[in-house]
Amino acid sequence: MKHTAKFTVTAAAMACAAACWAADGTFEGVEQGHNDEVKVQVTVSGKTIKDVKIVGDHESPGVSDLPKAWIPKAIVENNTLNVDSITGASFTSFAIKGAVEDALKKAGLNPADFQKGKKIPYTVKVPAKSQADVVIVGGGGAGMSAAMAAARKGAKVIVIEKMPFLGGNTILAGGALNAADEPLQEKQKMSEGQRKMIQSVIDDKPRNKLHEELIGKLKQEYGAWLKAGKQDVLFDSPELHALQTWKDGDYEANLRLVYNMTKKAPATVERLGKMGLQWNPYTSQYVGALWPRSHDAANYRSGIGYINTYTDTIAKEKLPVTVYYMTKAESLIKKDGRVVGVKATGPEGKAVEVRAKKGVVLASGGFGANVKMRMKYDKLWNGLLDERTGTTNSRAITGDGIVMAEKAGAALTGMGYIQLLPVTDPTTGQTIATCEGTALYVNNNGKRFVNEMQRRDVLSKAALEQPGGTFWRMCTVKNARVKNGVTVHGLAVESLIKAGKLVRGETVEELAKKTNIDPKTLKETFDKFNAFCRDPKNDEFGRPSCAPNIQMYEGPYYAEPRKPSVHHTMGGVKITTAARVVGKDGKVIPGLYAAGEVTGGIHGKNRIGGNAIADALTYGNIAGEEAAK
C-alpha cells in the first residue's frame, strides 16, 4: 500500500514494527467495507492522531454518510479507535476504524494502544416530553414527504426515527417513481406488444363502477391518440397507470386508492422537480414495472435523492421540522378515541413521549425484515419466507407501525401479500443492479425462461423453478447502468467482478466460459433475442418490446447472478384517500394518518415496480397536508 509520509517506510522498518519506531506523517490505510474497500489517510504526530480523511469508498449513499462524518472526527478528538459503530451502518463503521488501524500500523504504531479507555458513544439528545402539531413515525420517503407537506401548511412537526439516519428502504431502492408523463414518454416508440397490453386493459370486464368509468376514459383517450396517428408513439395516462396497477395486483387493491395515487403521482414528480431534483430526461421500465413510466433522478444515485431533496428544502425554507433520531416508537396514545401522541424509546433506552395537537402520521414502512411476521402472514410463498430467503430491506423495517396501529384499533388489509424481488444478489439478498432491470434473464443452462417484462411474482416464481434456484441477468457493457465505473447503487464494477458478484466476458464465448454455460447455447439465445430486438414481434415468452439498452448486439458483456429475495409487503394499515386510518369498525380513527409501505390496499397481490415510491411520496404528501389541517 502506497503511503504519503515524509518518510520512506522500508521493509526492514515494517518488520521492526511498533517497538522500534513510530513515524510522524500521513499514512494510508485500507479495509473492506460493505460494498468495497474503504481507504483513509491518517496523519500522526508524536503518537497522536491529528487527522483522518476518507479518500476512497463506494459505500451506500445515505446509509454511510453518518459514519463517514462522525467516526473520523471522534477518532481525532479523542485520539482513540475505541469509538462506537453506527447502528445500521456497521460494515462501513468497522471499515473506517479498520482502515485507520491499518494506517497506524504503517506509521509503526501499535493499534492496541488506541483501544484503551471507555468507548466513545454515538448518541443524540431527545427530550423526555415534547409536543408538536403533527408527529410522524418514520423518516423514510413517506415520512419526509409528510413532514415537508405538513410544515409547508404551517404545522410544527416532529419526526420520530428509529435509526441514527433518515431514509429507510427508500434510500436502498433503485429510486424509480412511476407517473404518467406524456412529454417524456412521447420520445419513445410503442410496440405492437404494448398496444396489445393497452387493449387487454380496455377489454377487461368491468368489476365495479369506478372500473367501468376508468375503462371508458381510457378508451376515449387512447382512441383519440390513435386517431391522431400516434399508434407508434408511447401512450400513457393516469387511467392506464391505475388500471394496470389494479389488474396486475389481481384486483385485490382498493381501486379508489390506486386511482388517487396515479392521478396525483405526476404532481409529485413536478413538486420534486421544483424543489431541485433533476429528473433524467427519459422514463424507463424497472423490473416488474410493466410500462416505461419510471422516473429517476439524474443528480442522485438511488432513492437517496428524494430524502436529500426533502431535507434540503426543509432547511432552505426554514420549515419547523425536528427529527428525533435513535427513537423507536412503541405505542400510540389515545384519549377519548382520538390518537393524541406516541410513546417511544429514545437513545440509551430512555422513555420519550411526544404529544400531537393535530395528528400522528404512521410512516414506518412494512415488515420485510421481520421473519416472524413474514411467516405469520404470508399467503403466497408456502413457507419459503423464513431465514432461507434474504431481504433487500433495511433492518429497521419490522412492521412496528402495523402492530401499533392494530393495537390502537386499526383495520389491516392484504397482509398475506408479500413481494419477492427476482433480481437480487444470491448471497446478500440486496439490489446491486449493473444491468437494466428487464435485461436478458438466462438460466444456468444458457436459456431464457420468462418474459423479463413480466410481473415480479411471475418472474420470482419462474426464477425459483430454474436449475440451482438462481439465474443470470445479462447485458452489454455499453448498455449497463454504470457511470464512471460505478453502478447506480454506488458500487465499483471492478470490485463486483473481484468479489464474484459480476462476470465480464469480451465475447459470448468468454462470457459462457465464465458462467459455466455451453457457448453454443448461449450464442443461440443471444441471436434469437437480437432477432426479436430487430423486429419486436412474437417473442417466444411474450415479451412486448425490446426496451432501449437491452439488446445484446455486441460484446463486451456482463452477467450478474440473481435470485429472488423479500422486497415489499403489500399489506398494512387500511386508509382512506385522505390517508386517514380506518378502524376495525369501518370508521376513521380520529387523529391517525398513515402513508407508504405501512399501509395496505394500494398494490393488491402484486406491486408494480416503481409504484412504491410513487405511493410513499404521494400519500406522504396527502397525509402531511391532511394531518396539518
Ligand code: ADP
Ligand atoms: P416508506 O417507503 O413507506 O417511507 P421506508 O422504509 O422508506 O418506508 O421508511 C420507514 C422508516 O421508518 C425508516 O426510516 C425506519 O427506520 C423507520 N421506522 C421503522 N419503525 C420505526 C419505529 N418503531 N419508530 C420510529 N421509526 C421507525
